[in-house]
Amino acid sequence: MKPLSIGYIKQVIAGELLQGSDDMFVQHGAYRLKQVRHTHTILFLKGKIIKWDRLRPYFPIAIVTEYGRQTNERDEDVTIIKVKDLEESYWKFIKDYRKSIDIPVIAVTGTSGKTTTKEIIRHLLMADRKIAFTNSTNNSRTVHLANLLSIDENTEAAVFETAVGAPGDILNAAAYIKPTIGIITNIGEHHLNYCKTLKDYIEAKGEMIRSIQPGGILILNVDDERTIQLDKNQFTGKVLTFGIHNSCKYRASNIIYSTDGMHFTLEHNQMIYRMFVPGLGEHQVYNALAAIVAVHQIGMSFMEIKDRLKSFETLNRQMQVCVGPNGSTIIDDSWSITTTSLKAALEVLKNVGKDKRKIAIIGTITDLGSWGYIIHQRAGEIIAKSEVDCLITIGKHAKIMGETAGKLNPTIEVHSFNNHILAYPFLRNMTDQSTVVLVKGDMYSEAVKKLAMLLRK
Missing domain, CATH: 3.40.1390.10 (MurE/MurF, N-terminal domain)
Known part of the structure; x- marks a missing residue:
């Protein structure tokens, strides 16, 4: 401050x-x-x-x-x-303090990828700038004042997560930080216990559009159908798009998996730049694209971005690959789970597990309220369309995924456990060097967390 x-x-x-x-x-x-x-x-x-x-x-x-x-x-x-x-008086103080700040302030929201996108932006900028940023994933309503006051006279840019737990959350965050650049990574299905309906949740994410300061920049994922359909008629700033499969301002092509990250070609204004981002999955390319658009708009060159992006360190329990029991490969993605991130994780399992037996360990999706049964069914439908050979669910509600996936795709071997205690010895007996295991769950699920820790030893 x-x-x-x-x-x-x-x-x-x-x-x-x-x-x-x-x-x-x-x-x-x-x-x-x-x-x-x-x-x-x-x-x-x-x-x-x-x-x-x-x-x-x-x-x-x-x-x-x-x-x-x-x-x-x-x-x-x-x-x-x-x-x-x-x-x-409190809001007079807030408004006066924010008025004294004249730097780029970036706000990132989305169902999946907002923390990684924020961390990539921070990593790219911090090499030669003093940055204020959201600490880890601490994006609750109580940190907005601390975020604002973390900007002092030496700060040159700021990047904050703006999460949605309920309608109005992004507008509340914006009342403090007043972003000049806003990013929506994607809009899936989450926090329906407070948003009540999917329409309400989508509108809550869309609050980002109303939050950006006049003349600011809105950065959108052109491949995400719900995001691109948001009403932008009242937005008076500049809209920039990123994506892979559709025409956009910043596009990635020629995407290739490596052992520890993703190679891709960035296309912008008829120029191409070969890039590498640590972290597996096409979704990681989307995260990198969103970050690239933001830092490029505040003056970073593509050559600087290319050089710094390759040294980004992936986040703990987010697509971390390690050796598991009996020489198997473990993909630990046990930090969070939504239907959006589940689909992305299964795509990584498919690519890493080529010509190998693929096992998916999936935990319960939280914060769904009365939508719990429906969303777990949808998750089961996503799994049924994947190339998973064996599905293991952890938790009472996660069992719905297994039942749905098993009915829609009888070739998938399905097992359900209430916790990790019996699941771990079961897994030890069915893994070897020709097995790849994805562990996908929520940070609040102790059973999934403990199982992931046991498998990584």
């Missing part, structure tokens, strides 16, 4: 200084007690403080409140600013 004086903040939020000094500077912000982790923090606090002992390690601190003086702590330790409307 840029250091700001209490005197300056007081004017911005129209507050009255009850205690402390205008000369104190703050360098961190919070709106919950548990978010206070540093000294020199400004805390916008609803209600009254009960546990001063919780805050004392972080003195000096500034508190913005609708209440009067609440403490006997020394003036030099606790600064108190009284405001008439805390919510209004």
